[in-house]
Amino acid sequence: MQVKREERYSLRxxxxxxxxxxxxxxxxxxxxxxxxxCGLTGTHVGCEHGVCGACTVLVDGRAVRxxxxxxxxxxxxxxxxVEGLAQGGKPxxxxxAFSECHALQCGFCTPGILMSSVEFLQTHADPxxxxxxxxxxxxxxRCTGYKGIVEAVQQVADRRKEGEKHExxxxxxxxxxxxxxx
Amino acid sequence: xxPAAFDYLRPSTVEEACQYLQEYGEEGKLxxxxxxxxxxxxxxxxxPECLIDISGLEELKYIREEGDWLHIGALTRQxxxxxxxxxxxxxxxxxxxxxYIGHMQTRNRGTFGGSLVHADPTAxxxxxxLALQAAVVIQSAEETREVNVEDFFITYLTTDxxxxxxxxxxxxxxGSIPKGYSFQExxxxxxxxxxxxxxxxxxxxxxxxxxxxxxxxxxxxAVPVLAREVExxxxxxxxxxxxxxxxxRAAAADIDPEGDLHASREYRLHLAEVxxxxxxxxxxxxxxxxxxxxx
Numbered sequence: 001m002q003v004k005r006e007e008r009y010s011l012r013x014x015x016x017x018x019x020x021x022x023x024x025x026x027x028x029x030x031x032x033x034x035x036x037x038c039g040l041t042g043t044h045v046g047c048e049h050g051v052c053g054a055c056t057v058l059v060d061g062r063a064v065r066x067x068x069x070x071x072x073x074x075x076x077x078x079x080x081x082v083e084g085l086a087q088g089g090k091p092x093x094x095x096x097a098f099s100e101c102h103a104l105q106c107g108f109c110t111p112g113i114l115m116s117s118v119e120f121l122q123t124h125a126d127p128x129x130x131x132x133x134x135x136x137x138x139x140x141x142r143c144t145g146y147k148g149i150v151e152a153v154q155q156v157a158d159r160r161k162e163g164e165k166h167e168x169x170x171x172x173x174x175x176x177x178x179x180x181x182x
Numbered sequence: 183x184x185p186a187a188f189d190y191l192r193p194s195t196v197e198e199a200c201q202y203l204q205e206y207g208e209e210g211k212l213x214x215x216x217x218x219x220x221x222x223x224x225x226x227x228x229x230p231e232c233l234i235d236i237s238g239l240e241e242l243k244y245i246r247e248e249g250d251w252l253h254i255g256a257l258t259r260q261x262x263x264x265x266x267x268x269x270x271x272x273x274x275x276x277x278x279x280x281x282y283i284g285h286m287q288t289r290n291r292g293t294f295g296g297s298l299v300h301a302d303p304t305a306x307x308x309x310x311x312l313a314l315q316a317a318v319v320i321q322s323a324e325e326t327r328e329v330n331v332e333d334f335f336i337t338y339l340t341t342d343x344x345x346x347x348x349x350x351x352x353x354x355x356x357g358s359i360p361k362g363y364s365f366q367e368x369x370x371x372x373x374x375x376x377x378x379x380x381x382x383x384x385x386x387x388x389x390x391x392x393x394x395x396x397x398x399x400x401x402x403x404a405v406p407v408l409a410r411e412v413e414x415x416x417x418x419x420x421x422x423x424x425x426x427x428x429x430x431r432a433a434a435a436d437i438d439p440e441g442d443l444h445a446s447r448e449y450r451l452h453l454a455e456v457x458x459x460x461x462x463x464x465x466x467x468x469x470x471x472x473x474x475x476x477x
Binding site: 001002003004005006009025026027028029032048049050053056059062063064065067068069070072073116119120134135137138 | 183184185186187188189190191192194213216217220221223224225233235237261281284285286287288290291371372373
């Protein structure tokens with residue numbers, strides 16, 4: 001397959017379960033494609049060279065920097081952005097936990113962190129604080145000091161674990177965790 | 183930011199990719215995971231005429247053992263190498279080094295071979311492969327050839343690859359897997375480029391004397407460095423505290439780092455001495471413990 005620099009390529013891929021077909025230049029970044037061509041401005045663009053993590057999305061289930069992928073490279077991919085997290089008007093458990101734990105202030109870094117956390121929780125059944133901090137090392141937040149973010153991710157993991165116990169007959173309250181202490 | 187315009191080619195086989203390379207020569211640049219190349223394009227530090235996208239070539243994504251060699255396809259994602267049980271078992275050094283590379287979000291996309299051919303002197307994969315005496319398989323439209331990693335790196339971001347060639351796979355010998363290993367590095371925060379990185383593989387004999395050792399240092403020269411003097415100093419010896427200090431000094435005596443914005447020459451020399459000693463100590467203890475559990 002060959003596309004000349006001045007040509008537009010008819011790119012097909014899926015974002016949040018919806019199919020898109022848009023005309024793109026080969027040099028267009030996936031982050032710009034999502035914002036400009038799909039109108040999904042929830043994916044934020046910060047440093048544009050892979051350092052800040054704000055543009056993180058899921059490509060075929062894996063958290064990656066959308067500023068470090070050419071849109072044309074994502075042909076046929078299944079992409080999830082922050083707009084795809086809430087289902088049926090109900091926020092994703094991570095979004096609820098971020099709200100409860102004050103895990104965001106200005107919110108610029110939040111969409112990227114949420115997307116990384118989604119993959120992280122899928123691959124870590126019972127994460128420790130250090131593992132969460134390690135996952136967050138790929139994200140810059142200049143407001144929160146990260147404490148609330150670590151607690152929010154931990155809370156979702158804890159609730160999930162308690163929920164499983166609950167289902168297996170263990171009488172543990174699902175909402176045993178109180179507001180974070182300062 | 184936006185890369186400068188380029189023609190885009192997407193071959194569907196390795197052979198087709200090699201033909202494109204033959205055709206475009208210096209004008210054509212391969213892109214795989216893009217985790218080093220796309221930042222360079224975004225900042226327009228490089229403006230290639232043509233990008234040849236090999237990221238979809240499934241035939242170069244594999245980790246398998248054949249005879250006494252572990253073969254890793256050039257396009258295997260770093261994250262898949264990191265999580266491979268076979269890699270953990272056969273080359274634990276590599277499994278220990280991989281989590282230091284960038285972040286989970288870049289390892290999800292970055293490829294094993296991509297890091298090797300990018301040849302950043304602080305990078306973890308080149309450093310580990312130098313310690314492990316790995317070889318690389320290189321392909322062009324004309325021939326396939328094999329090169330030892332020791333001869334692969336020429337200088338900063340420059341390897342033995344010709345403009346018409348591409349990396350096909352990495353081969354790591356697994357015939358006698360050293361029981362002792364360690365990878366450690368220092369950076370200001372996790373995921374940053376290392377100021378100094380060190381890797382070591384080591385084995386001991388029945389009397390806990392060092393039977394074999396390879397210690398490599400990154401971030402101290404234009405290419406990853408094999409600290410040869412350490413080998414001469416400690417082979418056949420038991421590792422005592424005083425020998426450890428001496429070995430650290432010997433490792434740093436081998437090198438001539440440059441100072442830059444991130445660390446002065448003196449600081450890099452200091453870190454090299456400290457981290458050479460640390461990886462040596464950890465590798466030695468693991469080797470002794472491994473020997474104990476095997477007998």
